[in-house]
Amino acid sequence: MIRVILADDEAMVRAGIKxxxxxxxxxxxxxxxxxGREAVELVIAHRPDVAVLDIRMPGVGGLxxxxxxxxxxxxxxxxxLTTFSEDSYIAEALRxxxxxxLLKSGDPRELVAGVRAVAEGAAYLSPKIAARVIANLGGDKMSRITTAIDRISALTGREREVLTLLGAGQSNGEIARELFLVEGTVKSYVSTILNRLGVRNRVQAAVLAYEAGLIDSAP
Incomplete structure (x- = not known):
């Protein structure tokens, strides 16, 4: 069972999402x-698998x-979860x-898919947002590619395999089955990869994999 904490300042919206x-x-x-303050307290108390947060709330906001x-x-x-798709929100949420x-205006099935994906150790951006992340990375494209390739070069062959599958959106369990590893080993690989690449989460790692040419399409 995937345990979720839900935070939104509008009771009717919370009821709909729930x-x-x-x-x-x-x-x-x-x-x-x-x-947001109550959300943090509830997460500390309940230790859920996933926290679904509205990005704009009074007082302590979702970010x-x-x-x-x-x-x-x-x-x-x-x-x-938001009704807004401004690049600054996307960048800050990932940072x-x-x-x-996810966008509140998206398909409800995306919400369920997104919660399931992150609970299984994957990253999830709605298709509209994934396209914006890649399109608005900023900086010179060739410079980003060169930098990404240089950072990826620090990984071992196996770590590159794990990163490629991670970048393609696979969960730890899926990567384990693909590479004939136990899931705990994959988790260790992912942690090492994030540390070596100097990124905070799987989405940032996936972007690097895309820029370095390890995967063919945007994460």
């Missing part, structure tokens, strides 16, 4: 919060809550360590 999530029998919403959760309860994956970013 209804979508719990339509999947494998997902349980264990607590709800109306602001600040995400940063607090990623720092204090790193085993809880964070999914940001603080969020594993997923």
């Amino acid at each position: 209804g979508i999530l719990t339509s999947d029998p494998g997902i349980e919403v264990v607590a709800e919060a109306g602001d 600040a809550a995400a940063a607090g959760i990623c720092e204090r309860v790193p085993e809880t994956a964070v999914v940001m 603080v360590g969020a594993s997923g970013f």
Whole structure:
């Protein structure tokens, strides 16, 4: 069972999101919060698999809550949910360590898929947002490619294999089956890869894999 904390300052919106999530029998919403501060407290208390956070809430907003959760309860994956798609929100959500970013106006099935994906150790961006992440990386394209290739060169052959599959959106379990490894070994590889690449999360690692040419399409 995937245990979820849900935070949104609008009660009716929370009810709708909860209804979508719990339509999947494998997902349980264990607590709800109306602001970011309460969300962080609930995550610390309940240690859920996933925290789904509205990006704009009064007081402590979703981005600040995400940063607090990623720092204090790193085993809880964070999914940001918003009606906005500004690049600054996307970049900041990824910078603080969020594993997923979804639009409230998207297909409800994306929400369930996103929660399942991050709970299994993968990263998830809605298709519209994934395209924007790649299109708005900033800087000179050739310089980014050269830098990415240089950073990837520090990895071992096996680590590059894991990174390639991670970049393609596979979860730890899927990578383990693909490479005939146990899932715990894959988790260790992923942790090492993130440290060696100097990135905070799987999405950032996937972007590097894309820029270095390890995968053919945007994560």
